[in-house]
Amino acid sequence: MEVLMLIIAAVAIITFAIFITPVMNFTLGYIAGIFAKITIGNILVSGLALLGIHISVAAIPLLFGVLNVIGSFFRGFSINRHSSD
Numbered sequence: 001m002e003v004l005m006l007i008i009a010a011v012a013i014i015t016f017a018i019f020i021t022p023v024m025n026f027t028l029g030y031i032a033g034i035f036a037k038i039t040i041g042n043i044l045v046s047g048l049a050l051l052g053i054h055i056s057v058a059a060i061p062l063l064f065g066v067l068n069v070i071g072s073f074f075r076g077f078s079i080n081r082h083s084s085d
Contacts, residue, residue, distance in 0.1 A: 022069050029068025033061030 036044060037060040045057050055063060 022072070025069045025072045026065040030061045030065035032068070033064030036060055036064060 037057055041057040041060055044060060045055060048055060
């Protein structure tokens with residue numbers, strides 16, 4: 001019985017990591033995009049246009065959400081290789 005509960009818990013954690021986490025990341029990025037659209041939307045669009053990226057002000061929340069999901073797959077980590085000698 002305990003092994004079955006362990007397997008169910010492992011499947012639930014894997015399901016959460018695969019399906020729920022990207023949805024949460026997109027939602028948080030979308031909310032940040034709405035805030036950016038309201039506060040600095042026109043400046044952001046003008047700056048991106050100078051770089052050759054042409055988007056509308058209405059597309060800022062979607063862009064932030066997508067970039068947040070993509071960025072969540074590239075979490076940084078560092079390896080400390082100092083010797084203790």
